Amino acid sequence: MLLSRDQLLNMYRKMVEARRFEEKVVELFYAAKIPGFLHSAIGQEAIAAGIGAALEPQDRITIHHRGHGHCIAKGLDMKKMMAELFAKKTGYCGGKGGSMHLADFDSGMLGANGIVGGSIPHAVGVALADKMRGTGAVTVCCFGDGASNQGAFHEALNLASIWKVPVVFFCENNLYGMTVPQSYHQAIRNISDRAVGYGMPGVTIDGNDVLEVYVTVRRALDRARKGDGPTLIEAKTYRHRGHWEGDPDATEELYRPREEIEMWKARDPVVTFERELKERGYISEEEVKAIDEEARRKIEEAIAFAEDSPEPDISEALTDIYTD
Amino acid sequence: MRTISMLEAINEALHQEMERDETVFVFGEDVARQGGDFGATRGLWKRFGDKRVKDTPLSEAAIAGIANGAAMAGLRPVAEIMFGDFMTECYDQIVNHAAKARYMYAGQFKMPLVIRTAVGAGMRAGPQHSQSIESWFVNVPGLFIVAPSTPYDAKGLLISSIRDDNPVLFLEHKMLYNFKGEVPEEPYTIPIGKGEIKRPGKDVSVIAYMKTVHQALEAAAILDNEGISAEVVDLRTIIPYDRQIILDSVSKTKRAVVVHEAPKTGGFGAEISSFIHEQMFYDLEAPVVRVAALDCPVPFNPRLEDYVVPSTADIVKAVKSLF
Numbered sequence: 113m114l115l116s117r118d119q120l121l122n123m124y125r126k127m128v129e130a131r132r133f134e135e136k137v138v139e140l141f142y143a144a145k146i147p148g149f150l151h152s153a154i155g156q157e158a159i160a161a162g163i164g165a166a167l168e169p170q171d172r173i174t175i176h177h178r179g180h181g182h183c184i185a186k187g188l189d190m191k192k193m194m195a196e197l198f199a200k201k202t203g204y205c206g207g208k209g210g211s212m213h214l215a216d217f218d219s220g221m222l223g224a225n226g227i228v229g230g231s232i233p234h235a236v237g238v239a240l241a242d243k244m245r246g247t248g249a250v251t252v253c254c255f256g257d258g259a260s261n262q263g264a265f266h267e268a269l270n271l272a273s274i275w276k277v278p279v280v281f282f283c284e285n286n287l288y289g290m291t292v293p294q295s296y297h298q299a300i301r302n303i304s305d306r307a308v309g310y311g312m313p314g315v316t317i318d319g320n321d322v323l324e325v326y327v328t329v330r331r332a333l334d335r336a337r338k339g340d341g342p343t344l345i346e347a348k349t350y351r352h353r354g355h356w357e358g359d360p361d362a363t364e365e366l367y368r369p370r371e372e373i374e375m376w377k378a379r380d381p382v383v384t385f386e387r388e389l390k391e392r393g394y395i396s397e398e399e400v401k402a403i404d405e406e407a408r409r410k411i412e413e414a415i416a417f418a419e420d421s422p423e424p425d426i427s428e429a430l431t432d433i434y435t436d
Numbered sequence: 437m438r439t440i441s442m443l444e445a446i447n448e449a450l451h452q453e454m455e456r457d458e459t460v461f462v463f464g465e466d467v468a469r470q471g472g473d474f475g476a477t478r479g480l481w482k483r484f485g486d487k488r489v490k491d492t493p494l495s496e497a498a499i500a501g502i503a504n505g506a507a508m509a510g511l512r513p514v515a516e517i518m519f520g521d522f523m524t525e526c527y528d529q530i531v532n533h534a535a536k537a538r539y540m541y542a543g544q545f546k547m548p549l550v551i552r553t554a555v556g557a558g559m560r561a562g563p564q565h566s567q568s569i570e571s572w573f574v575n576v577p578g579l580f581i582v583a584p585s586t587p588y589d590a591k592g593l594l595i596s597s598i599r600d601d602n603p604v605l606f607l608e609h610k611m612l613y614n615f616k617g618e619v620p621e622e623p624y625t626i627p628i629g630k631g632e633i634k635r636p637g638k639d640v641s642v643i644a645y646m647k648t649v650h651q652a653l654e655a656a657a658i659l660d661n662e663g664i665s666a667e668v669v670d671l672r673t674i675i676p677y678d679r680q681i682i683l684d685s686v687s688k689t690k691r692a693v694v695v696h697e698a699p700k701t702g703g704f705g706a707e708i709s710s711f712i713h714e715q716m717f718y719d720l721e722a723p724v725v726r727v728a729a730l731d732c733p734v735p736f737n738p739r740l741e742d743y744v745v746p747s748t749a750d751i752v753k754a755v756k757s758l759f
Contacts, residue, residue, distance in 0.1 A: 233505060233529065237506040264529070267498035267501075432538050434538070435538060
């Protein structure tokens with residue numbers, strides 16, 4: 113699978129944008145600009161960027177509650193994302209969804225979801241519709257290790273496999289289901305082992321290696337597109353911050369050993385990829401700086417847009433409950 | 437006009453809608469080869485094939501979740517959940533997703549899905565195959581809940597439900613499946629949210645839905661002999677319920693009895709009763725009375741089962757208490 117320099121730099125750019133976006137929203141959250149709950153994905157950018165690069169324009173993606181990076185990688189507008197986080201009218205969901213419900217149907221981003229595992233059967237339903245209509249689109253369904261214990265996960269994977277639905281199941285195993293270590297919430301080490309039970313291929317990869325993510329997803333997409341059915345990909349990764357902003361583990365060691373956090377920070381996917389690109393001569397220090405500055409500029413624009421945007425009108429509390 | 441059963445009316449509606457619109461597809465447990473546990477989907481698999489009529493594993497969460505996804509993507513899924521009691525298995529997909537998706541994603545897509553399910557007591561099916569489930573869903577804005585009492589209403593309302601762009605729970609009372617009535621052969625619709633006066637009267641409004649409509653009609657015939665003229669209001673749709681038909685009827689009769697087969701506490705009758713009291717308390721000749729099941733699971737023993745669900749005699753008694 114050959115990748116052009118442009119493709120590589122695009123992946124890197126998305127990773128940088130995702131990282132800067134996430135750093136900034138954390139700051140804005142503590143400045144009380146963003147209400148509600150915030151789940152930072154710092155440390156998991158290789159997954160978002162790798163999947164985003166592998167998808168064809170007609171392909172679709174469903175995500176979880178930690179998916180700002182996926183939205184950026186799928187090509188969503190950071191202005192409308194930021195406005196949604198600010199609960200403004202100009203956001204993707206008119207300020208009625210927030211971080212946990214970001215969606216842009218036209219871009220194929222079918223929605224973040226606040227119910228762990230809740231979107232797994234949706235992905236199968238959407239992909240079933242694509243199969244019935246012969247659109248050739250494939251849906252990538254992202255969820256975490258915690259979701260792999262939900263009944264909906266088992267039911268949906270079993271059904272997708274029977275019906276050979278064009279879907280790719282992508283489990284982002286960040287080793288903790290909220291605060292509970294994986295070994296306490298499941299007796300298996302590799303979640304991809306579960307694929308055997310549904311009669312589909314399962315593979316475990318390094319979720320901090322954007323190229324491995326890209327290549328694996330690409331293969332699974334090809335397989336699904338050919339009509340051979342779903343694949344379960346498990347990508348091991350790590351979130352640098354707490355489960356949510358406000359997680360007490362951030363200030364007091366409750367469930368994650370500090371050495372473990374440091375070990376994973378040393379494997380930072382953005383830094384690792386940047387080093388690799390430099391070592392291979394694909395990118396110069398000036399270009400790295402330019403990409404970083406460009407990302408920061410776009411995010412500042414997004415913040416200004418969100419700040420200047422109006423609140424939804426009070427009457428909008430009662431719109432879109434039903435289709436008229 | 438020809439007379440067919442409610443089951444046949446439902447089956448005919450499914451055939452006609454699948455014929456008319458190729459985005460309609462049917463899936464659920466045992467719906468293809470067997471044609472549904474009660475026979476509602478009989479013949480569809482032979483006519484439309486595997487692609488549009490699918491047997492699923494016993495996976496209600498996936499059934500409802502896939503209906504959500506397929507609806508988001510523009511198809512019109514009609515899913516069957518064999519018994520209403522099994523709705524607990526897919527409650528999250530209905531409450532947190534089907535009902536909220538359009539709202540939380542700001543109307544980016546429609547949710548044209550139907551979930552059909554068999555509800556109600558009377559088959560000696562025991563506590564986990566007999567209950568009435570509407571109250572689990574009436575407090576969830578975003579859903580429509582349809583509850584027909586006759587073959588005519590079942591066909592017209594099912595066609596409307598399939599054509600509607602909102603998620604619809606379509607409740608079918610098991611004891612009405614073999615109930616026969618006149619049904620036109622051609623497709624037709626009945627608006628969701630419109631009740632119907634099944635028997636006009638002037639002294640008391642008996643407001644009911646599904647099986648209790650027939651008990652209310654029996655009660656009205658008995659009361660007629662005793663000089664009380666009862667008007668039977670069939671809501672037909674539980675959410676959104678027809679407020680106007682209630683106001684019109686009760687402003688005429690000044691008395692109301694609400695009947696349902698679900699347990700009384702927290703049942704939908706409480707909503708109707710409150711609505712009437714809020715709207716026309718000072719016009720009433722007597723407080724609104726509810727006739728409902730006792731607050732217990734539905735027992736297996738036939739004598740006990742008949743005892744806990746409302747009877748025609750209970751309705752007669754309740755009406756008389758208002759005079």
